[in-house]
Amino acid sequence: MDEGVIRKPIKLHRGLNIVVGGADASNSIGKTTFLLAIDFALGGKTYARKSSSMVRAIGHHTLHFTHTFDGVDYRFCRDTAETKTVWSCDDKRNRLRSMSIEAYKDWLAAKYGLGELGSSFRDLQSPFFRVYGMKHDDVDRPLMSSTSDKVSADLLRLLKLYGRYEEVAEIEEKRENLELDRSAFRNADSRRFIRKAQSAKEYAKNERKIKSLESQMKQMLERCDKGVVEITTEKSGYIATLTDQLIELRRGRNSLARALRAMERDLELISFSKTKNLERLRTYFPGIDIRPIAEIDAFHEENVRNLKEMHRNESADIKARIADLDLQISRIEESIQQAGGISTLPRVAMEEYADLNSLVEQLVRANELYDRDKQFAEDAKEIKSQRESIEQHHFREIESAINEELLSLNRAAVGRGIAAPKIEIVDPDHYTYEIPLDDGTGSRNRGMFLFDIALLRQTPLKFAIHDSPGLKQVEDGHTIGMFNLYSQCEEQIFVAIDKVDKYTESGEVPDVIKENTVLELSRGHELFGIAWNRDIESQAEDIGSDE
Incomplete structure (x- = not known):
């Protein structure tokens, strides 16, 4: 909803897709919620948690979304009250047939080229959905899917993404x-x-x-x-x-x-x-x-x-x-x-x-x-011993490839003279990811985001999501440098930011932001027409007085 009117379908495209917040960095207007909606359309469930402020504020509802392959649209919908079922739809949003969420995720894996890597679509993709609340923002473990995961699971995921798992599987x-x-x-x-x-x-x-x-x-x-x-x-x-x-x-x-x-x-x-x-x-x-x-x-x-x-x-x-x-x-x-x-x-x-x-x-x-x-x-x-020998051989090659890509990406984003992040795989149970001699919060977040781009370029991954809390930590000029890299990707990258006039001294919004903005939100123009942190009754009165 926007000013009481149902929003038109939000069209997303290849490369960078930006959700822009208000100039006053307003909270609870829907930036993160929109990113979670994308995750929901890709088989996630955080968006529909009963405890979420969105569900408590507006109640359960249906999300419609479309995947397009070779010019053919595949339309679906999914209810927040029944997350284990996905429906295929026609172009009028009529429901045609249902499938389990597991079958839907298998379909995603097959269509997006992740079905033959030895793991599920969510296991491979979700670590790179760095949305606030999903706990995928550990700058020291950019491959982590869950806080309960062992480090060995991170590195096994890396082998699968690089197509090196077959020998290990045997x-x-x-x-x-x-x-x-x-x-x-x-x-x-x-x-x-x-x-x-x-x-x-x-x-x-x-x-x-x-x-x-x-x-x-x-x-x-x-x-x-x-x-x-x-x-x-x-x-x-x-x-x-x-x-x-x-x-x-x-x-x-x-x-x-x-x-x-x-x-x-x-x-x-x-x-x-x-x-x-x-x-x-x-x-x-x-x-x-x-x-x-x-x-x-x-x-x-x-x-x-x-x-x-x-x-x-x-x-x-x-x-x-x-x-x-x-x-x-x-x-x-x-x-x-x-x-x-x-x-x-x-x-x-x-x-x-x-x-x-x-x-x-x-x-x-x-x-x-x-x-x-x-x-x-x-x-x-x-x-x-055989497994460790095989893994170490593959890890050395993968580590070298990632670090070369990170060095190139870092130079493109922030210029020469600023240290690039590096991954070091010690053994199948341990790895480190850091920027040598730089443990600043902004630098470490930059390193995490560049890691995602490196893997998008080198593996079959198709998506990354970067939320505003992490991007806010990164130096403004470096953020724009990263956005320029994002915009060059064939894969889809979804980000949320606010206060877009801060990125230049003149206050002019950079072209990379203007050209890739898909949704603008602000106070009075929230994702669902209301802000979670304001009293709903008072907001209704405000809307009535405006009319």
Whole structure:
């Protein structure tokens, strides 16, 4: 609303789009709210928070917005009261069909070229929406999406934006599969009656005990060989019992192996390829709406991910059970072989020998389980080392490319002689971003904004939003220098500023501001016709007296 009249659609264009506030820097007139509305149109939710002054002042409402690709308009609307649904609309704003917010964000990712980078549209884009209240204004961590994010998430996002994530993803898949195997092994371990060795000290103690017991068993055989009457019945019964156990274990293993092969065949069949070149369909079917196809693709892709995850978990569990059976089979086979050499054991000696052999088996199994768990740890360490090596290689190249771009942008914006910001990626969990020997508030904000431009130029990012609280900190001449850079971008950059006459000594508004202003707000010309910080009743009276 503007003076009681519904505003005409606000048209945004490539490059710089400026929302200008009043000469008196009036607050609560809608500059930040407008930037949040853009974020809302791009899948965000801060605009519609119940606690926001805008919602409390004017109530819930519907926001209409349009994306244009190759001259084709895609119209949508979204309600602040029902943020999880987006509607496609016709040119009369009639609602045609609904989609979930997740399907809409997948559509955005596909249309804006961010769908194949290994992350969601919001995860890649939202860190660069530096609107007051969204908490994306940490000048030391310009890649941060959420205050709860680890630094490693920032750097993973950087790899994805530069298209360097594929190798890392392969290593990450290995790590995830190893963790599944380890988890399944430990779950199976918890069902065993035999407790694995808990430490290297216990492992060594078990080894000594095994040698001692085997020595006792050998002495028993030697004593019996000196003349004790052969008791073949007891030996045969002992071997028969072991053989029965072996047959049962092998039967169980074969059954699990068949199930695993079937599962692996099923996993190979579970696949889904996104519909490629959706836009080319328009060549053959003019006027076709590709959004339902994109939604169906997203639905099937999610189902395939879930099925594969379920199969991987079940497969890991079966592999752990097979490995456990292999250990048991190996020990029984060894026991049968040893029993074959027992030719002269009486019943009492046979029972004692069997008890000793059972104890040996338990100790051997305990150490075998310890070895298996240790191997998991070594494999995990090796995978981590491989990943760090790959990441460090990519980070060095990305760091160099960003810093070269920052140096060029800084010179274009503020001239030579003023230090440029630099990023230093220490390792996959740590990075610094600063201007050497300059920790001034204005300089650090300038560094953050230039970082966004550098990534807009070098990556598939399509948007940046810069709000007035941060821009106010930057030296006026430097702000104009940055705006000139913004205006040269093919991507869309949305900024909010006020007191535009301060940027020149004469008070003349710079051309870059005049040419790129898309919305002017001031006291009496607020975004919704009212200011949040003024009493609504008194504002209504003011409007009535003006009429």
